[in-house]
Amino acid sequence: MSERPTVTAEQIEALYTQLDREARANAYNLNPDVDFTKGLVEGLLVNEARYGYWACPCRLADGVREQDLDIICPCDYRDPDLDAYGACYCALYVSDAVRDGQQALQSIPERRPTEEQRAAAAAAAVSAPQPEAAHEEEFVGFTRSGIPVWRCKVCGYLCARPQPPLKCPICKADKDRFERFM
């Protein structure tokens, strides 16, 4: 069996405070049910200890970062789930309506594609023509300079530069959460 790392109350408090501050600064809300939210923060710390990154506490992580990139918190599915259900899959993040008690919180369906769907999408991406090859003559503006445009899959931030930034300047997601946009 896999030993579940233990985390201290101080660690939970520190990360909770950090996430709460960052959420408020970026117009997101942590779930106001503090016990619930601290339980999820504990899960993030456990996953950081056993995997090395904040794998979603409510999803079964593979343990290989490349396979889990889309479920590193904040996950790729947070914003669409906030739009559709007023909460992310875990309910770590909630909408203003849920925060203010105008909308009830409930367990929501899984939006993440299955393993087979993710593998098929990855294979299709590899075999698809590269954007610059397919559209070399069509694009003007950014790509005329030959500089690619990168998109942060967490928050949608776009930037034109040879490589994505080490961290998203908007949401602080890591470099490997970016995709080539054009």
Place this chain on the structure above:
Amino acid sequence: MAEPKGHFSGEHAEHTVLLYALSTCIWCRKTRQLLEEAQVSFDYIYLDLLEGEERRAAEQEVRQWNPAKSFPTLVIDGAEAIVGFKPDAIREKLEL
């Protein structure tokens, strides 16, 4: 510290109840609390605490009930599954 597999004995043992869960998931924790507070007998498996072949086998079991392989997945009488924390559905199926 959660054990990867275990059994809770309650007064209500009319149904065979199996909870597939993650030790870090709060919706799973709520599901377990509901079952314990309602005194339902059930078995539980925390997949994130399993390794190797044992985990792969458990993942396959979950997928048979729930192709999304999401948690909690609560299997009742080996016949139907409730996916997610759905207190009303759980109480109805278990006649609580």
